[in-house]
Amino acid sequence: MVFHQMFEQVPTKPPYNNDPTGKPQIRNYMKMLSLFDCILTEAPEYEDNDLVGFPINAILDWPMGTPADSRYVLTTEDPGWFVPSASSALPNFDSTFICSPTAPYKGFQSWDDFFTRRFLPGLRPVVFPDDDNIINSACESTAYAIARDIKLRDEFWLKKSPFMGFINPDGPDPGAPNLSQGFITQVAVRALVFIEVDNPKIGLMCFMAIGMAEVSTCEIGVSEGQRIKKGEELGMFHFGGSTHCLMFRPGVEVNFNPDFPLGEMVPLSAAVATCTEKIVLLGVLKAITEFLFLLGQSAVGAGYVGGPTCAVIALKCPHIQVTIVDLNKSRIDAWNTPDFKLPIYEPGLEDVVRQCRGRNLFFSTDVDKGIQEADLIFVSVNTPTKKSGVGAGFAADLKYVESATRQIAAVATSSKIVVEKSTVPCRTAESMRTILEANSKPNCRFDILSNPEFLAEGTAINDLFKPDRVLIGSLQTEEGKEACEKLKEVYANWVDPTRILTVGLWSSELTKLAANAMLAQRISSINALSAICEATGANIDEVAYSIGFDSRIGPKFLKASVGFGGSCFQKDILNLVYLSESLHLKEVAEYWRQVVEMNEYQKRRFSKRVVDTLFNTITGKNIAVLGFAFKADTGDTRESASITLIRDFLKERANVSIYDPQVPHEQIWQDLEEACGDMGIEEIKSSVTLRPTALDATQGADALVIATEWKEFREGIDWQTVYDGMNKPAFVFDGRLILGLEEAERLRRIGFKVTVIGRGNGM
Numbered sequence: 200m201v202f203h204q205m206f207e208q209v210p211t212k213p214p215y216n217n218d219p220t221g222k223p224q225i226r227n228y229m230k231m232l233s234l235f236d237c238i239l240t241e242a243p244e245y246e247d248n249d250l251v252g253f254p255i256n257a258i259l260d261w262p263m264g265t266p267a268d269s270r271y272v273l274t275t276e277d278p279g280w281f282v283p284s285a286s287s288a289l290p291n292f293d294s295t296f297i298c299s300p301t302a303p304y305k306g307f308q309s310w311d312d313f314f315t316r317r318f319l320p321g322l323r324p325v326v327f328p329d330d331d332n333i334i335n336s337a338c339e340s341t342a343y344a345i346a347r348d349i350k351l352r353d354e355f356w357l358k359k360s361p362f363m364g365f366i367n368p369d370g371p372d373p374g375a376p377n378l379s380q381g382f383i384t385q386v387a388v389r390a391l392v393f394i395e396v397d398n399p400k401i402g403l404m405c406f407m408a409i410g411m412a413e414v415s416t417c418e419i420g421v422s423e424g425q426r427i428k429k430g431e432e433l434g435m436f437h438f439g440g441s442t443h444c445l446m447f448r449p450g451v452e453v454n455f456n457p458d459f460p461l462g463e464m465v466p467l468s469a470a471v472a473t474c475t476e477k478i479v480l481l482g483v484l485k486a487i488t489e490f491l492f493l494l495g496q497s498a499v500g501a502g503y504v505g506g507p508t509c510a511v512i513a514l515k516c517p518h519i520q521v522t523i524v525d526l527n528k529s530r531i532d533a534w535n536t537p538d539f540k541l542p543i544y545e546p547g548l549e550d551v552v553r554q555c556r557g558r559n560l561f562f563s564t565d566v567d568k569g570i571q572e573a574d575l576i577f578v579s580v581n582t583p584t585k586k587s588g589v590g591a592g593f594a595a596d597l598k599y600v601e602s603a604t605r606q607i608a609a610v611a612t613s614s615k616i617v618v619e620k621s622t623v624p625c626r627t628a629e630s631m632r633t634i635l636e637a638n639s640k641p642n643c644r645f646d647i648l649s650n651p652e653f654l655a656e657g658t659a660i661n662d663l664f665k666p667d668r669v670l671i672g673s674l675q676t677e678e679g680k681e682a683c684e685k686l687k688e689v690y691a692n693w694v695d696p697t698r699i700l701t702v703g704l705w706s707s708e709l710t711k712l713a714a715n716a717m718l719a720q721r722i723s724s725i726n727a728l729s730a731i732c733e734a735t736g737a738n739i740d741e742v743a744y745s746i747g748f749d750s751r752i753g754p755k756f757l758k759a760s761v762g763f764g765g766s767c768f769q770k771d772i773l774n775l776v777y778l779s780e781s782l783h784l785k786e787v788a789e790y791w792r793q794v795v796e797m798n799e800y801q802k803r804r805f806s807k808r809v810v811d812t813l814f815n816t817i818t819g820k821n822i823a824v825l826g827f828a829f830k831a832d833t834g835d836t837r838e839s840a841s842i843t844l845i846r847d848f849l850k851e852r853a854n855v856s857i858y859d860p861q862v863p864h865e866q867i868w869q870d871l872e873e874a875c876g877d878m879g880i881e882e883i884k885s886s887v888t889l890r891p892t893a894l895d896a897t898q899g900a901d902a903l904v905i906a907t908e909w910k911e912f913r914e915g916i917d918w919q920t921v922y923d924g925m926n927k928p929a930f931v932f933d934g935r936l937i938l939g940l941e942e943a944e945r946l947r948r949i950g951f952k953v954t955v956i957g958r959g960n961g962m
């Protein structure tokens with residue numbers, strides 16, 4: 200039908216009465232076929248006319264331009280565009296595109312009208328609409344090729360090699376329609392739109408629309424001098440078969456978003472690239488274009504420091520490209536998830552990553568590339584306590600730091616500043632320097648800085664936004680001080696310069712261990728006092744409040760608890776103990792060891808108090824444990840006191856039900872399996888259940904233990920309902936001091952038997 204129409208619709212008046220060569224216009228397909236026969240058997244002859252092209256162009260010129268009703272393919276009948284198989288290629292058509300779902304042909308006027316259909320409003324919002332460093336996708340399409348360093352006049356292929364269709368010895372290349380794109384691009388340019396971008400980092404750039412085959416048409420929808428905003432329409436392709444190319448000036452650094460690798464679909468308006476300047480970013484900074492965070496892996500969760508720290512640097516320094524690399528692919532995949540299901544829970548983190556990812560924050564497993572491209576490398580790998588060999592149980596295991604350092608030495612091709620971000624024993628930088636220098640190459644110099652991190656989990660973003668101090672340690676040589684200045688300049692983008700402290704390398708390394716030791720020592724001190732309170736009838740909250748009024752002591756970090764946890768305190772104190780012992784400072788080692796001993800004692804004391812209170816046995820009794828994370832506002836469980844308590848309860852053959860708002864269930868099983876040693880996972884699972892809410896966990900329980908200070912335990916528990924569902928007498932053990940004196944009294948009036956850490960029973 201359409202075939203007939205395209206001949207019928209060619210007007211009979213001049214110039215359409217003749218084809219472009221002046222011969223009478225063909226009026227039916229029979230004539231056209233006989234002419235095809237003719238032109239296929241003859242070489243083109245000289246003709247005295249204006250047609251530049253092949254004879255076939257003359258035959259098809261006018262018929263091709265008719266509207267010929269093409270809608271018959273817009274139906275649910277084979278071969279229509281709305282048959283079921285087409286719908287799987289174009290899913291949710293009616294709720295994706297502007298159309299009239301119940302009208303014939305869904306309301307489209309022609310096949311081209313269907314081809315140029317529009318998304319429903321709001322489906323393809325412009326990502327980062329006001330950030331003109333971000334290049335957004337101009338078309339729902341697949342990224343095909345990237346070419347860099349193109350000269351004014353140049354020969355290059357948008358594919359790795361020219362299209363081989365005609366010289367392939369095995370015959371024409373079946374992938375020709377797509378593979379020939381690089382080739383066709385040079386002969387089929389249809390529309391060039393030059394855009395002078397306000398952002399000087401981009402300046403003049405060009406959008407080139409290419410009609411890929413004879414049927415393609417580029418309609419330009421803008422005019423010279425017009426001011427346009429990101430997301431506005433430049434024009435459109437018609438009749439299918441098209442491509443486009445973005446061209447930037449030399450010197451513009453375009454960093455493509457790894458979320459959209461070549462060959463994969465890119466939604467319209469997505470953030471496809473970021474533009475940064477390659478050189479001179481921060482006054483004296485000479486080419487710091489990229490940070491590389493080497494994130495270390497551990498069995499339980501990764502990137503608690505590297506992730507938030509570099510996300511905040513990316514946010515505060517939009518001119519710096521930050522790439523995080525990690526050996527752990529699943530962790531990197533999680534950082535890159537389209538729905539921002541990040542591998543760690545940290546309040547405010549998602550918001551920061553949403554603002555920067557794909558702009559100047561990238562996550563990758565390509566460690567070598569990351570090292571080669573970076574000027575500044577943060578080594579933020581894990582440094583757990585050694586499990587075997589010399590110093591086992593005390594010394595830091597530096598194997599991840601060492602392997603990261605060796606990798607930097609092996610693959611670096613230019614000078615680097617290597618920043619030790621991990622917490623390490625004093626003089627580790629010396630070992631790193633030895634490795635790097637032993638492997639140095641010409642024009643490849645390494646400077647080492649110590650820049651320990653002081654963020655606490657749960658408040659990491661706030662700590663990074665407003666740090667009490669940033670500590671930078673360097674060798675006191677000219678080069679060391681110069682490197683220190685460069686790092687200082689980076690932090691000065693958002694940190695008050697008076698809070699950036701610069702010291703010697705070894706002082707910086709020791710300060711980190713010392714700070715954690717002093718903090719943990721405060722908690723052990725208050726916990727030691729809590730035991731005296733329980734025995735005497737004093738109240739630890741009142742004691743802490745009163746001593747904290749002395750400005751020399753201060754009110755912070757004086758909350759008695761069931762014991763401190765987290766990946767740092769115990770590990771770093773043990774590290775200090777080991778360091779003291781290796782320096783033959785036995786008394787010093789003993790002093791610090793006692794901080795950890797006291798913490799162990801506090802946990803043991805608490806679980807014993809539970810057993811004693813429940814009439815000296817918990818065998819077969821049901822205990823609900825609220826909270827599994829080592830503190831509130833984190834999903835991290837490393838060294839959590841909750842694990843020790845549950846292990847003790849299981850050893851007493853109790854049944855335990857657990858609820859935590861953030862910790863994934865598989866993490867809980869893994870931690871319990873590790874902690875319970877001789878009990879297999881099946882035996883553990885026969886005594887432990889994981890519950891979806893606090894209320895669920897307490898149903899049928901004899902005792903309820905609060906192990907983490909989540910806000911919802913402080914504010915969101917309906918104690919009467921909890922009481923109604925528990926066995927009587929119903930016991931509550933508050934290991935986190937979330938129940939004030941009045942609240943505890945209210946619970947007692949309901950009928951609970953209440954025990955709070957640091958208070959005598961009955962208080």
Ligand SMILES: NC(=O)c1ccc[n+]([C@@H]2O[C@H](COP(=O)([O-])OP(=O)(O)OC[C@H]3O[C@@H](n4cnc5c(N)ncnc54)[C@H](O)[C@@H]3O)[C@@H](O)[C@H]2O)c1
Nearest residue numbers: 494495496497501502503504525526527581582599621622
């Ligand atoms: N967690 C905290 O709150 C905190 C705070 C301050 C300092 N620190 C210190 O920071 C360091 C990192 O701690 P974390 O909690 O982020 O650890 P983590 O276990 O969460 O992350 C470490 C990551 O390092 C990766 N890794 C190991 N070797 C690697 C290598 N050669 N190349 C690339 N990646 C590698 C791992 O895959 C892992 O993802 C430790 O030294 C820790 O003591 C931690």
Ligand SMILES: O=c1ccn([C@@H]2O[C@H](COP(=O)(O)OP(=O)(O)O[C@H]3O[C@H](CO)[C@@H](O)[C@H](O)[C@H]3O)[C@@H](O)[C@H]2O)c(=O)[nH]1
Nearest residue numbers: 652653654655656722756757758760763764765767829830
């Ligand atoms: O008064 C207090 C304060 C904390 N804790 C417990 O101590 C542990 C550690 O808490 P916190 O220090 O807040 O968390 P971390 O993320 O372990 O942060 C510590 O360890 C990090 C890693 O080195 C350092 O960067 C931080 O400065 C340091 O606070 C947790 O179990 C807390 O519940 C108490 O029991 N009482």
